[in-house]
Amino acid sequence: MKLEKHPFIQSISEQRRDAILGEIELLKLQPGDTIFLEGSQADALYVILEGLVTFTKVRPDGLNQPVSASGEGSFFGEVGLFTSEHRALNASAESECVVGRIPESTVNKIIEDAAPQKKILDSVIKHLKSTTSRYMEEVTRKEKLSLVGTMISSILHDFKNPFSIISLGSHIVQQRHGKNDPATAKICTNIEAQVRRMLDMANDLAAFARGDSEIEIAHVSMEKLFEHFRELNAPFFQDESVTIETNPNNVSLSGDASKLIRVLQNLVGNAIDAIHQTEKPGTIVITAIDKGDTIYLSISDNGPGIPNEIQSRFFEPFVTFDKSDGTGLGTAIVRSIVDAHHGNIIFATSASGTTLTIQLPKKQKGG
Secondary structure, eight states: OOGGGSHHHHTSOHHHHHHHHTTOEEEEEOTTOEEEOTTSOOOEEEEEEESEEEEEEEOTTSOEEEEEEEETTOEEOHHHHHHTOOOSSEEEESSSEEEEEEEHHHHHHHHTTOHHHHHHHHHHHHHHHHHHHHHHHHHHHHHHHHHHHHHHHHHHHHHHHHHHHHHHHHHHHHHHHTTTOHHHHHHHHHHHHHHHHHHHHHHHHHHHHHTOOOOOOEEEEHHHHHHHHHHHTHHHHHOTTEEEEEEOTTOEEEEOHHHHHHHHHHHHHHHHHHHHTSSSOEEEEEEEEEETTEEEEEEEEOSSOOOHHHHTTTTSTTOOSSOTTOOSOHHHHHHHHHHHTTOEEEEEEETTEEEEEEEEESSOTTO
């Protein structure tokens, strides 16, 4: 396609066209040649006369995510010119290309008589840019969750036999020595409980990655739930720098006890990690309150509070702050469990501490 026959050039008034054609630089590109990079200064608009141009965006993991492509007769690069922002995407030649580069000064001459249209276009472009960013975040999140699901399924498969052997060994020891040795019986019971806990945690993570949040509804006494939570998480309660108080207040509800314990494990674990960042003694208070048809479960701490940087995304997957060993999935799994119980979770936080409040219906449908 000849430059003067390109639809963009044809849209320019005849009075301006001849002068503008002399200001356009023709670029002959080979496959893989870079036209511009994401984050670079926007200084030109490009028209494609031959070949195919692809656009990619750098993902958080450093890889390039394909976004779109344009061919002969198209133009690109106008977004940065109209919004005065740096390039939002990478542009490169997919095949042998001939591209016309129209400098910013020339583009300004073309549109100087179309101020109202430019304002409308500015608004549309900003909206599209925001949509592209959200699309990239969603693509990356789904890919990460898919990878997590695949890894957990593999781990469950590989650990099935070792867990079975551990459980069987504990059962045999308990049968032989448990009757005459209560301490041994208790240890064996704890071993089997922890094996089940590890399997449940892995299954919960795999279910979250699949988007599956089914719960098994039964009667749950918060007093017994808190006792079981203490048994399964003895290190939490043995931490000399943190005091954990539980107030069941004779509250009960219908729900999935194992899933609710997972909620406590994740939230209390986060609170302990936060307290460890300070030099003062920590206190965590877990309280259940019956308010008619709704149960309020709160977890309060006197830690440094949730950082401002992540407050708006606190319950989203892969959001973490200053934790080298964190996956960023704990609070997302908490929310999925609360959602499965038809409940709600909110938080209030400041530099003097955080309180997470979970609202759960006392009775579940079918429970």
